[in-house]
Amino acid sequence: MSRVEGVLSFIYRHQPPGMKKIFYCLLLCLPYLYCREKYTPGLTTPNTGYLVIEGIINSGAGPTNIYLSRTNQFAGQGYTYENGAVVVVEGNDNSMKSLPDRGKGLYSADLPGLDNNIQYRLHITTTDGKEFLSDFATAKITPAIDTISWESENEGVRLFLNTHDEKNNTHYYQWDYVETWEINSSFRSFYKWEVNSVPPPNNNITIVAASADPSIFTCWQTDASTQILIGSSVKLSSDIINAMPIAFIPPGSEKLSVEYSILVRQFALTEDAYNFLSRIKKNTEQTGSVFDPQPSALNGNIHCKTNPAEMVIGYVSISSVEEKRIFIKATEVPAWDYKSTCMEDSIKDDSVEKKFAYGRGLLPTRIAIPGTWYMGAPKECIDCTLRGTNVKPDFWQ
Numbered sequence: 001m002s003r004v005e006g007v008l009s010f011i012y013r014h015q016p017p018g019m020k021k022i023f024y025c026l027l028l029c030l031p032y033l034y035c036r037e038k039y040t041p042g043l044t045t046p047n048t049g050y051l052v053i054e055g056i057i058n059s060g061a062g063p064t065n066i067y068l069s070r071t072n073q074f075a076g077q078g079y080t081y082e083n084g085a086v087v088v089v090e091g092n093d094n095s096m097k098s099l100p101d102r103g104k105g106l107y108s109a110d111l112p113g114l115d116n117n118i119q120y121r122l123h124i125t126t127t128d129g130k131e132f133l134s135d136f137a138t139a140k141i142t143p144a145i146d147t148i149s150w151e152s153e154n155e156g157v158r159l160f161l162n163t164h165d166e167k168n169n170t171h172y173y174q175w176d177y178v179e180t181w182e183i184n185s186s187f188r189s190f191y192k193w194e195v196n197s198v199p200p201p202n203n204n205i206t207i208v209a210a211s212a213d214p215s216i217f218t219c220w221q222t223d224a225s226t227q228i229l230i231g232s233s234v235k236l237s238s239d240i241i242n243a244m245p246i247a248f249i250p251p252g253s254e255k256l257s258v259e260y261s262i263l264v265r266q267f268a269l270t271e272d273a274y275n276f277l278s279r280i281k282k283n284t285e286q287t288g289s290v291f292d293p294q295p296s297a298l299n300g301n302i303h304c305k306t307n308p309a310e311m312v313i314g315y316v317s318i319s320s321v322e323e324k325r326i327f328i329k330a331t332e333v334p335a336w337d338y339k340s341t342c343m344e345d346s347i348k349d350d351s352v353e354k355k356f357a358y359g360r361g362l363l364p365t366r367i368a369i370p371g372t373w374y375m376g377a378p379k380e381c382i383d384c385t386l387r388g389t390n391v392k393p394d395f396w397q
Contacts, residue, residue: 049080051132053302053314056174056267057089057122059114059139060320064089066099066107066122071313081105086125091118092136114139114318122302122316131305134316140268143170145324148246148264155251157333161264165239172274173241174267174317175229180222182258182396183388186342186381188212191364191374205354207347207364207374219384220393221255228281230274257338260328261396268319276300276315327397342381347374 049070058064068082087099087107095118099107114120119136126132143165150159161175192210196203229246233239246264249255269277276299300315330336344365347357349372357364362376363383380386 050311050313051082051124051126051304053122053124053132053134053300053312053316055316056321057114057120057139057316057318058111058321059116059120059318060142062110062321062323063108064099064111066316068105068107068124082126084127088123089114089120090123091115091120093118116141120318130307130310132302132312133305134303134314135301137270137301137316137318140170140270140317140319142266142268142320142322143167144322145264145266148262148324148326149243150326150328152334153248155337156253157249157256157328158245159247159249159262161241161244161246161266163241163244163266168239170239170268171232171234172269172271173231173233174269174274174277175225175231175244175246175264177225177229177247177262177264178222179224179247179255179260179262180220180393180396181255181260183219183221183254183384184258185217185219185384186340187344187365187377188217189363189365189377189382191366193358193364195358204351205358207349207354215390216383216385219388219390220396221388227285228277230269230277230281232274234271252337252339254338254340256328256330256333256336257340258330259397260330261325263323263325263395266322266324267317269317272301273315273317325395340381342377344375344377347376348372349374 049072052069052071053066054069055064055066057066066087068085068087070080070082072080081104083101083103083105085101085107087101089097089099089111091114093115097109097111097114099109102108116139119138121136122132122134124132143163146162146164148159148161150157152158163173165171190210190212191207194206194208198204225247229244231241231244233241247262249260300313302312302314302316304310304312330338345357345362346368347353347362347364357376361379363379364374364376365382366375367373368375384390
């Protein structure tokens, strides 16, 4: 008998009769806790990771955006962009259109003149000399987005999309979106720090009156979708997508503190592309518990010409792109309860206290008690350019 078993046996024998059953049940559970071991799978991922290709060749108006990156062997290693590659859209008529490297893994250009009667593919050459080819495919025509609507949900705002194809040719859809919202600084500063040229700690810091800077009060922030948004009408009698959930604005979010806008883009997919994205979605968003689907293979339509055995992750589709934008004002949403986390703090009109406040990064905002106290706030609560841009978007209402 081991030392642990001996101790547990002693404790069991000295329990009151009413406690022995409970203690016995706890003993039965102990092996399940005691025998848990960390499992580290054997990883065969190459040191450089697998190439990941994301994007759609746009056969209509607007840019074609292709993103190249690498998988990482371990979680927490960050995002690895594949820069410096040569990316070309090739037609089976021997036409070639280059996508210049725009940085951070983005290869982008407008490709006017793509012919819907010609098949195209993506040809990628990485800096290590490897070549990757997607299968030739014919462009699909994407129907227009009918409407984007919203409604209050759980004190937040849920956005929906409606679309349909009168010709009954699409059936498989994909969407992405870009959100933009206006933000205002929580406070205006009518004072500023004035510091003489004497090195610390002997320098003198004073607070002097100044005009509030309007260029740092109103800004805009932008964010892009990251989830895989797909839908299918194949099981319906008509090619209609009704009330497809697109995005959700959480309760009290700053996104709706003033005004919010969303630009939704719609793409037509082939059945194979839809099935590939469905597998990606399950593997990335619906795994983690014993009840979730098990990870599946991610074989797309892209292959390594240099080494056919090398795995490549991605599926290149070709379609026109349809888009639609809507705006929502905070005043349109009943009782939108946005509360800034910014707070003012007091600054005593004393040389030591002012140096302390200056060192903390506070900016003086106003006089609280003349000759005695000022009020101040953190820079990011006064200068919105620390969180966004003060350049008004061209599309803004």
